[in-house]
Amino acid sequence: MPYDVEKPDEQWRAELSPSEYAVLRQAATEPAFTGEYTDTRTEGVYSCRACGAELFTSGTKFESHCGWPSFYDPKDTDAVELVEDRSHGMVRTEVRCARCGSHLGHVFEGEGYPTPTDQRYCINSISLRLQPTDG
Template sequence: MSYDVEKPDEQWRTELAPDEYAVLRQAATEPAFTGEYTDTKTEGVYSCRACGAELFTSDTKFESHCGWPSFYDPKESKAVELVEDRSHGMVRTEVRCARCGSHLGHVFAGEGYATPTDQRYCINSISLRLAPAED
């Protein structure tokens, strides 16, 4: 896949902290209930920590109690890329930033949450940066 933002691996390593690099570029997962945005109720826009693309809004964030920030829909459908993930002996749908290809988390459907889409975008806090809404 070709992305609007492409950088050599060495550049990503210098621009991102080691834990950010592990999640965003190597598809690691931050430990549950440790992320800075897990319980945040601040209104605003969540952007990709690697490239700044706007991905989610606080309007679609909900409490799933799963240990990571959860959203029921991206800001725009073209903001994220969905990729089949067969790692760890299961089939899941990985969520990546459509602008730079960075790993964000996974999306799950049919879990019974009372959301308009019946989806849970389970996203690593470390993949995001929140810009609070201006009052």
């Protein structure tokens, strides 16, 4: 699928740190409870660290105690793309940035969290950049 932001692999490697590249471009996962946004309560918009696309808002972030930032809905319906992931011997739904195709995390549903969508977008902190709301 063509993305609005496409770059050669060498450019992604040059623009991202090795750990950012591993998560965003190679679908790695940062260790649980280590990301800078896991417990953040700052109001604002979470954007893709690779391309700057706005993905999630603090208004949909919730405490899931899973070790990664959790959101119950993306900022806009077309902000992310969902892709079947059959890696690691299981079937999951991968969440990617719809603008550049970078790996963000996975989405789960039916876990019983008291959210309006019953979904948990489990997102790597390292794939995001928080832009705090002014005021």
